[in-house]
Structures are given as structure tokens and as C-alpha cells.
Amino acid sequence: MAKAKATLRATDAAMDEIIKEFLTESLEGLDQLDNKFVMLEQNPEDRDTLASIFRTIHTVKGTCGFLGFGHLEKVAHAGENLLSLLRDGKLNFTQEIASALLSMVDAIRTMLGEVERTEADGEESYPGLIETLNRLKDGGSAAPPSTAPSPLLAPASLPVTPVTASAPSPLLAPATPATASAPPPSPAPEPAISPVPAAAESTSASVAPELHPTPAERAAVAPTAPSGAPSVADSSIRVDVPLLDKLMNLVGELVLARNQILEYTVLQENPPLLAASQRLSMITSELQEGIMRTRMQPISNIWAKFPRVVRDLALGCSKQVRVEMEGKETELDKSLIEAMKDPLTHLVRNAIDHGVEMPAARRAAGKPEEGCLLMRAYHEGGQVHIEISDDGAGLNPVKLRSKALEKGLITPDRAAAMSEQDFRRLIFLAGFSTAEKITNISGRGVGMDVVKTNIERIGGVIDLESELGRGTTFKIRIPLTLAIVPALIITSGGERFAIPQVNLLELIRINEEQRNTAIEYVHSNPVYRLRGKLLPIVNLNRELKLITTVVASVINIVVLQTGQHHFGLVVDQINDTQEIVVKPLDKVLQDIPVFAGATIMGDGRVALILDVLGIAQQARILSDSHDQNLAAQLRAARERDAERQTLLLVRAPGDGRLAIPLAPVSRLEEFETHQIENAGDVDVIQYRGHILPLIRLKDILGERRSFDRLAHTGTSAAAANLMQVIVFGDGVRRVGLVVDEILDIVQDVFEIKGRSTRAGIAGTLVIQNRVTELFDIQSFLQRAAPLLALVEEA
């Protein structure tokens, strides 16, 4: 615990979140306690109420122990002890006990207030109160009976309602005869609070000072709180998840309705209507984002328990492990948080049990005895990335291989074709466990495959990296939310289908002259040579038993990935990309593995969402029967892909060829020359609501022959009034490079063969057997910098 605490203490920002939640939860619990105590006094035998009070205090105690609020924990602990006896019926509920417990509630409240202001539970340790609680627990009386009339309402400034004899306050009447002479509190809303100071005074003189005017004190302190900000309890409310779900659904509907309206207004040629609908569109988008955010929770909600889990596990197997967390504030949808709980717990358990070595072994390996478990989370590319790393022994591919062979999970033939990384990935197979012996933590052979399935079920992907002796990292990517996803709309067999963009790699269009030769067969399995590597091909019409309605002259291939597998899906037509609202299918239809759900398109028709994993399974892309050579080739291709470079080939002035690195390119566009406008002596064009400055390749390469304007630049390939523009950068900081003709996109490992011969050129390459100059992207962007400034001023 001490270690976990220390680690938590170290990261203050995340701590704030935990404390905030603790405060909200505890204060809420305490508010209910007041009422419950009153109920209890009316009906002292009510075990349910007692048990629920016990639970509340127990939770407070547990959490503040975890957070290191010692004083608070001690008070709650004393109360909990007393309550446990009451709950078990070993002690009878008396008014004295009620008073003492109420004092405790107020003491806790005071300390929570302190926590909220200072993040510490204050100096006061309430020894008197604890003593009283303990004495009551041992069956003693709280204090010598007070002879003085209880000054019931004196300290609190609550309104006093005289109570008639026929309606005695149930709270104090039976136990303290003295109350008869004192005006009892109003039975209205909060009867429990008012007697507290009084009760405290009557129980023990030593308790009195700190307990004395609790409500008043709180009132007095509040305005002097340094920040003056609303308290935690005021600035956040709890909302029913079903209500949020409903709002989410409604926003989904709104998005659909908005899409429909936009479609119709475009046809209307009515500018005011168009303006209004665009405003509607913007507001809808913002609303959608806002509602989605209400469902977002920081991942720390599930991570918070891990320091404790790790500590217990590590103790259990005599290891030393410390937890480090990065990016706990990373948010994701609540349903995904829930879905990630088990897989993450499993990965953490695995890391402690299998990953981190025993201290002696670590010392021998020259590592610190204390292992480190690093949990990272961050957003990237519209997805949430989660990594769980340990600095333990790492996975041994040789051991994994022999284990898999021994268990008959792979054939020797197959093993021969597998890479080390493939062996590591074997741990995701069902029935695979590498633990030498089964421990009570893990090693029963169920696990990693379940983790993988669970993550894939929510549209995520898991992979691992491991180095023998250095440790293992599990990398998980999951979507931000499940409800609204960007998707590619395609048509096949006359119907539209949506493919989640998460699975989308690229689109290939095979034109007429190549269509008969492009698809080849490996033992009757169709494949396509994608940049020299074989990509298995699946025909959507065939998988879905659809009748091909159009005789297309081209073949459209959507390259998809699921897990480590890539495949090409042949569809009739590729339409566009859209944000779609995912709706679940009826139970009967959920049994069909190739659909993930349905959505409503802009025209009001329903379209099905393809489940890429399901299609791959149905087409047996993932099965072992698939040609092993092919699989090995695919893997080899992917490994080589890492070193490859993608270059855009354009025709350079003077009929040479020029290669431009594709990485900084955001889009390739075609503009009509009459769209060009002038800003000073710069050619600009209006593009996506911003001004896009244009630079001509000719000018860069210093071959500007005359001051002819772009409008008069003849392009040989395209129609004379069109020009090809390569757009660099993103957002508003964009610049366009005007080229004569875009020839091709090539991907390979390139080596610079010759040095630069002129300005704007970084070197010379040989591509497709032709000498090609490599565009100097750095100097181009430097040159473009002043133009970007122009954009910002505009």
C-alpha cells in the first residue's frame, strides 16, 4: 500500500481526479446518512438501513486509507467498528450511539471540507470522538449523563419550530428527559443535523470543542475558501447513464435529420435556407461533440485500482513492482471503459505474473530489483492507444515455438515459415499458456485469446512488442466511441454498405485494360499484387450472395485490415466517406457475422455496416487452411513495408521526372485555372473556406521563362483549363504546389544515387528504371513560410 500510495502521490494531476471523485461520492453518501440515522431512530431494528450506513462509512474509510488521509480514516474506522456491532445485532441502537455517530458524520464532513480546500484532512484528529465511539463500542455509556438541559439548537442557526406535545421529536424524546424542556428541532427536512452539536456536547466535554458548531463552522468557512470556486459537489452532478444513452441516441437522430436536410437544401438553391441549414449543421456537430463528451471518462477510472492490484499481486509472488502511469486523463466512452476493464486487468496480471522476474533473477540480469509496470494512454488518429509495458524477461520466441508445437497448435511446416514476431503473437491463440506452473493468478491457458477477442469485439486491435530480457509491451488501439464512426460507403449488389474507417487502409482501382490480368490465383485463392506483394482478395458480392447488378469496367478493391491480417475486398462501387450512427441489429440478425450493425443514410434508407473481422472469418482469411506461403509472404511484405518510402512522381518542367515525398502531402487536387485570384503578387485560390497560396514547381526549379500567369500555363496531360495541385500541410496552414502532371505513386526502398544539381532538388534516384530528381521538401516549405504568414493575416 505504501508503495502504491507513494506512486500516486507523485502524480498530482491524476490525484486531483481521484480526490474529486472521492469527495463527490463521500459527500453524497453523508447527505443520505443524515436521513438514514433519523429513520433508524424511528425504527432501531432496521438492519438494512444499518447495513447501508455501515457500507457508506466503510467506503469512506477504505478510500481515505488509500488516499492517505490518516485522521479521516481513524475517525471513520472507529465509527465503522461501532456500526459493525450494531449491524450484527451485538449492540442496540440508542440515542447516545446515534448522537455519537452523527458527530462522526459531521466530523467527517468537516474533514472532507478541509480536503476539498487543501487536499489534506487537516490537523484535527478528533481524539475525543474516537474515544467516545470506542467506549460505546465496548458497551459503555458515552459520558456521564449531562445534567444541563441540552442546548439543542443553540449553536445552529436553524429556524426553530415549536413542537406541540402531540408531536414529540422522535429523535431525542425517549433518551434524554432534559429535552422535554428544550424546544425540539423541527421535524422538517434535516432534523438530524441540528441536534448534532448538542449531542456532542452532552456526550463528552472533550469532544465538544471541535464538534461544536459544525454547520455554522462550515458556513463560516465557506466564503473564505481561497479559490472562491464552487465546491466539487456543486459543480458536478450525477446523471443516469440510461438518460445519457437516450440523449446520445437523440443526437444520433439529429445528425441523421441534419444530413437529410442538408441534402435537400442543396437542391433548393435558396441561399437563406442554405445558410440556416449550415448553421443547424454546425450546432448539431457541436451538440454531438458535447453529448459525446458527457459520456467520456478518463481512463484513470479503471486505472486507479491497478496500483493496489499490482501491489497485492507482487506480494503474492514475492516480486517488487512499481506502477507508473502516463496519460490517465485520456478519455474514452463509458461503454468502452467498461469493456476495457477486464482485458486491462488481465494484461496487468500477466505482466506481474509472467513478465516481471523474481528480484534475484533481476539482480542477476543487471536490472534493478524493483520491476516497473508502465501504463500509457493517449489519443492519436481518432483512436485511443493504450500500452501496458513491463521491463521483465520478455517473450522467448524459441520457447513459444516449442510450446506451440508441443501443444499441436501449429504444424512444423508452418513453424518453419514463421518469424520471431509470429511466435510472440502465438500467445493470442486459444489454449496457449507459457507459465511453467499454474499460479493462482494466471497460467490456466485461458486469457490472452479472450483479451484479444474482447478488444476486437469493441472494434479494437491488440499487438505486442517484446525483446528477450528487456520486457514486453502490449499495444491496444480502440475507437473513441462506438456510437458514431467515420465510415466508407460502398455499393455492392445494388445495396449500400458502410465500412468502418478504422479498418480501412487504402482504395485500389483497377482499370479496364488491367482488369483481366490484375487478379491472379494462388491455388484457386484470388490475390492481387499490391506493390509487388500478394494481397488476398475477397469478393463482397460472393460472400454476401449478392447478385452483381452492374457490369463494371473497373475493379474496385478496398484494402482492409483486421488485426494483423490485410485483405482486399472487391466491391461494385466506392461512394464516399460519412460519419454514421451505429444502430444495433435485431437479435436474429446479430447471428450473421458479417454485419456489425446498421445506419440510416442521408436519403433515409437503411444501410448495413460491414463487420470486417466477420467477413475475414467467413472468407477464411484468418483460418489456418489458408495458404501458408501466402501468409508468410504477406508478413514478409509488411515487415519490409516499414522501411519503404512513398513518393509521388510528377513531370518536371522540361519533361524530366521528379519525386516528391508523400508524407507531408495532405491532398492532391485539381482546380480550374479561372479560380485563381491574386493577393499581392501571390497566386491564391479559395480552398475549403481558406486561402490557399499557390507556388509553381517551375518557379521553384528556377526555370521561369517568362512572367506568364498560371492561367496561361499549358498543361499537356489534362484539359487546358485544369491544373494539378499538390496540397501540403494541414488545417489553415496549407500551401499548394502547382505541377504539370502527376504521373504515379511509387512505394519502395529508395537510395539516393546522385547529388543535387540545382536549387530545389535534394538528389537523384532511379525509379522505374528512370533517373528521377528528388524534390527538396525542406527548402520548399521554407520558401513557402512567408506565404503561410499571408494566410494567417488574411
Add this chain to the structure above:
Amino acid sequence: MADEQQLCTFFLDDRFFGVGVENVQEVIRYLPITPVPLAPPVIRGLINLRGQIVTAVDLRRLLQLADRAADLRPMNIVVQTRDGIFSLLVDRIGDVMGVDPACFEHPPDTLDGIARELIQGTYKLQGRLLLTLNVAKLFRPNILNRSVERQEPDSENPTAPA
């Protein structure tokens, strides 16, 4: 007439059917249907019911009758059941009728197969018989899937692989 039952009635050809109005959410004209490949043939597809996606089940196929003529557009009876909301595709909509429980009779023993499970009984009206359907059973997954097996021979739409 206090215990008279209200039925929403409709036709398949000239066969006259009814379901209890308490199960019927609404009755709407033809809506475009998006077919679901690989689904059991009784499921004609999905319709967009004001933003809600509803599965449309063809009662003709459910009762193993011949398909309606291609130019006849089915009407939707939107039904709420324990299994969710479904649209029952029928030929024509009739009136909402009050029927006297006294004219009710259980189906004859000669009725068999899936129809026996789905048809609750008949109301003997003047000049014709009104068949009532067991709405709770109509859309059970086992019923929808069972009708696949029975219609398998035409193999127009084989079952999805497990």
C-alpha cells in the same frame, strides 16, 4: 360487449388475419426496405421507422405462403413484442374490429406445421373467418430461423455459416 377484444385486421390475398391492438404500435404504408444478405428469408430487410431501424418480417413467408406479386407493395404493421419492435409485412390493412370472445374457436387439428404454432385461433364472423396470430411467438428467433430450414430447398438464401 365489455369483454370484446379489439383486433387490428389485415389481409394476405383474401385470407383475413388479426392481431390484438395492444401489440400494435402503428400501421404504416409501404416503406423502402433494405435487404439483409444471409438473413433468414422471412426477414425481408430493415426499414427506417422515423430514425429507428426496424426488422421487417414477411408474414407470407412466415406462414409459408407464396410470395406476393412483385408489383404489390407490402404494408407495415409495427408490432411491439418482448423480442423488440418488428414490422409485419402484409398485403392490405383492414379495420380495427371488436370481436366477441364467444365466436372464438381454437384452430382445427388439421392445421399443422409452423402455422399451428403461430395461429392462435379463429373468430367466426359472419361470412368469413378471422385468424388471430400469436404475436408473442411470431418473432422468436427460433421461429424466424426455423422457417429457414423449411424453406431451405429453394436455396435462394442459404443460412449464414455458424
